[in-house]
Amino acid sequence: MKKLFIVANWKSYKTAQEATDWLSEMKKLSFPEDKEVIVCASFTSLPAMKTFIDTNNVSIKLGTEDVSPFGEGAYTGEISAEQAAEFVTHAIVGHSERRNNFAETDQVVAEKVEMAFKFNITPIFCVQGKDTPIPKGIEIVAYEPVFAIGTGHPDTPDDAEDVAKYIKANHEVKYVLYGGSVTADDVHGFTQMPSVDGVLVGGASLDPHKFTQIIQNA
Numbered sequence: 001m002k003k004l005f006i007v008a009n010w011k012s013y014k015t016a017q018e019a020t021d022w023l024s025e026m027k028k029l030s031f032p033e034d035k036e037v038i039v040c041a042s043f044t045s046l047p048a049m050k051t052f053i054d055t056n057n058v059s060i061k062l063g064t065e066d067v068s069p070f071g072e073g074a075y076t077g078e079i080s081a082e083q084a085a086e087f088v089t090h091a092i093v094g095h096s097e098r099r100n101n102f103a104e105t106d107q108v109v110a111e112k113v114e115m116a117f118k119f120n121i122t123p124i125f126c127v128q129g130k131d132t133p134i135p136k137g138i139e140i141v142a143y144e145p146v147f148a149i150g151t152g153h154p155d156t157p158d159d160a161e162d163v164a165k166y167i168k169a170n171h172e173v174k175y176v177l178y179g180g181s182v183t184a185d186d187v188h189g190f191t192q193m194p195s196v197d198g199v200l201v202g203g204a205s206l207d208p209h210k211f212t213q214i215i216q217n218a
């Protein structure tokens with residue numbers, strides 16, 4: 001059985017209190033070893049989440065939703081990879097919402113990847129299509145077509161398979177996830193495709209019960 005990644009991207013939702021409340025609901029569950037569950041949350045929630053996870057032995061890994069392209073230094077407002085690495089094992093890099101709202105170029109995104117690598121954070125590298133440049137050394141890619149994000153209109157599993165297959169054939173990428181309007185009802189359509197190794201879930205990950213259902217159905 002192939003390993004599946006079920007990754008949540010909470011975007012700018014949830015206070016630290018709401019984040020730990022969510023974890024309290026999830027802690028009752030254990031996930032099969034072939035499913036790796038990673039929650040990418042706001043920096044403000046990560047310390048409390050890490051404490052909760054360590055104290056309660058919850059089998060969920062933590063990620064950031066972004067990382068600075070700079071190291072430590074005079075970069076007001078930025079969170080460096082070194083700072084993030086105290087709390088997380090993973091980081092989403094190159095999400096279309098950052099490319100579009102914060103003018104992140106392929107160059108900046110590649111610098112972020114470098115900083116993540118330097119501090120042993122595994123990037124979950126978002127591509128918007130087959131042609132998005134993928135920096136060297138990336139293991140996990142998430143294919144997230146912009147039209148499918150937050151719209152309730154996911155891409156088709158066949159398209160996701162086509163893109164995942166193409167990426168694996170043209171890059172040294174190990175895993176390709178699909179993201180964009182994933183729900184408990186449509187998740188299995190994606191995870192059953194041979195080249196798709198999991199999902200990156202936005203809206204439907206905010207509710208612990210919906211997210212649990214997604215993990216179970218994947």
Ligand code: 13P
Nearest residue numbers: 009149150180181202203
């Ligand atoms: P939705 O699942 O809300 O469409 O968001 C997808 C996404 O952007 C995950 O990174």
